[in-house]
Amino acid sequence: VRTTKVEIITIGDELLLGFTIDTNGAHLARELAAAGIEVARRVTVRDDGEAIAGAVREALDRTGAVITTGGLGPTSDDHSKAAVAVVFGRDMRLDEEHLAWMEARWQARFKRPLPASNRAQAILPEGARKLTNNHGSAPGVWMEDDRGRWVAMLPGVPREMRGMLADTLMPLLRGRSGDSVVQSRTLRTTGVAESLLADWIDAMEGGFPGLDLAYLPGVDGVDLRLTARGLGATAADEALDQAARRLKERIGVAVYGEGDADLAAVVLDMCRHADLRLALGESCTGGLVGGRLTAIPGSSDVVVGGVIAYDDDVKVTLLGVDPADVAAHGAVSEPVVRQMAAGARSVTGAHVGLAVTGIAGPTGGTPEKPVGTVWIAADVEGAIRSVGLRLWGDRDEIRRRSAQAVLDLARRVLLARQTEQSSNSAAEASRA
Numbered sequence: 303v304r305t306t307k308v309e310i311i312t313i314g315d316e317l318l319l320g321f322t323i324d325t326n327g328a329h330l331a332r333e334l335a336a337a338g339i340e341v342a343r344r345v346t347v348r349d350d351g352e353a354i355a356g357a358v359r360e361a362l363d364r365t366g367a368v369i370t371t372g373g374l375g376p377t378s379d380d381h382s383k384a385a386v387a388v389v390f391g392r393d394m395r396l397d398e399e400h401l402a403w404m405e406a407r408w409q410a411r412f413k414r415p416l417p418a419s420n421r422a423q424a425i426l427p428e429g430a431r432k433l434t435n436n437h438g439s440a441p442g443v444w445m446e447d448d449r450g451r452w453v454a455m456l457p458g459v460p461r462e463m464r465g466m467l468a469d470t471l472m473p474l475l476r477g478r479s480g481d482s483v484v485q486s487r488t489l490r491t492t493g494v495a496e497s498l499l500a501d502w503i504d505a506m507e508g509g510f511p512g513l514d515l516a517y518l519p520g521v522d523g524v525d526l527r528l529t530a531r532g533l534g535a536t537a538a539d540e541a542l543d544q545a546a547r548r549l550k551e552r553i554g555v556a557v558y559g560e561g562d563a564d565l566a567a568v569v570l571d572m573c574r575h576a577d578l579r580l581a582l583g584e585s586c587t588g589g590l591v592g593g594r595l596t597a598i599p600g601s602s603d604v605v606v607g608g609v610i611a612y613d614d615d616v617k618v619t620l621l622g623v624d625p626a627d628v629a630a631h632g633a634v635s636e637p638v639v640r641q642m643a644a645g646a647r648s649v650t651g652a653h654v655g656l657a658v659t660g661i662a663g664p665t666g667g668t669p670e671k672p673v674g675t676v677w678i679a680a681d682v683e684g685a686i687r688s689v690g691l692r693l694w695g696d697r698d699e700i701r702r703r704s705a706q707a708v709l710d711l712a713r714r715v716l717l718a719r720q721t722e723q724s725s726n727s728a729a730e731a732s733r734a
């Protein structure tokens with residue numbers, strides 16, 4: 303039976319209580335997708351024989367292909383194998399061969415006899431096939447019935463699970479899955495609302511036949527993920543390439559990258575290519591922009607430094623903002639943010655100065671300047687662009703959106719400068 307869909311059952315009280323995040327489920331889903339196997343459903347159940355048996359039975363009836371993780375260990379809270387034996391109507395029996403292997407392993411490693419509780423790891427459902435564990439002592443279990451429906455049981459410990467998946471289970475599944483793949487491509491956008499993006503995209507002629515388009519909004523913007531299912535690898539690549547190209551044409555400058563691109567890294571690269579060094583004047587973001595830029599290895603050839611100009615005095619004394627403008631317009635205002643950007647540049651000798659000032663809340667808002675009022679500016683060699691924003695969200699979100707917004711302003715200004723310079727040099731070339 304060809305396997306194109308599976309269900310995943312992760313087992314553990316700690317997962318349901320939220321103490322452990324289900325990274326196994328996520329890892330399995332990604333690896334399976336890359337091999338063209340679609341995860342039809344993911345479920346988490348307690349460490350409880352009946353709960354496990356119930357979930358496995360349902361998944362077998364629905365999809366006929368099930369991967370579980372967890373509950374394979376030697377302790378009294380590990381019930382998975384016995385539960386699956388019940389579902390398949392099999393008895394449990396001691397696997398002498400595995401017991402002998404474990405005894406030898408313990409002697410060699412720990413110079414002690416095997417603890418009695420570890421014997422439980424060698425008790426397997428009758429007819430089970432063992433999946434080799436190169437990172438621990440509990441074997442994985444493969445059970446299949448006469449209709450070709452199967453359950454693969456992997457350990458809960460993430461390192462053991464990943465090892466067994468890569469070494470043993472994936473090779474087995476690849477042989478059963480044919481040659482289709484599930485492939486995705488993600489375009490990252492910022493500065494345009496999800497609903498507006500949707501309006502633009504809905505108006506595109508022809509849509510995206512054979513592909514799924516998902517809108518994934520986050521604090522930093524909206525990711526657009528295209529997914530191809532059930533195509534061969536080459537056809538999927540071509541369909542995704544073409545769709546990504548059409549989307550970029552439609553959405554234009556709001557797309558700042560693909561995959562897991564970081565806008566801070568995009569800005570760094572643009573500065574580096576233009577031989578520009580960059581400095582910051584940050585008020586409401588308190589260093590977030592500098593933090594994002596300097597988190598990237600190699601940022602020191604672009605980032606000069608900056609001033610966390612939180613208090614108005616610092617804006618005036620260190621960034622050279624005119625106190626009369628602070629008094630007349632307030633610290634969150636266009637004249638002040640422009641002078642902050644210019645000051646960050648001149649005080650450090652950088653080519654580019656970026657500045658942010660805003661009201662992150664929850665207090666400090668007024669009717670004229672509510673929480674979320676933010677001014678950003680970019681000064682590139684004396685040419686200053688400033689933008690006023692009304693951001694939403696809690697304090698943390700407003701700060702993060704402000705940081706993303708000023709980075710995006712820098713990107714757009716640098717992009718416009720690039721285009722201008724290349725058209726200037728084209729004009730010069732045509733004159734010559």
Ligand code: ATP
Pocket residue numbers: 312313314316317322323324325326327371372373374375376377380440456457458459460
């Ligand atoms: P052991 O032999 O250690 O008992 P096991 O196969 O029985 O392993 P569990 O007891 O269910 O697995 O889980 C072992 C540990 O692995 C848990 O304490 C938890 O930290 C981690 N773990 C279990 N399931 C997951 C999961 N789905 N995602 C991430 N971590 C997990």
Ligand code: MG
Pocket residue numbers: 372373374375376377379380458
């Ligand atoms: Mg356990």
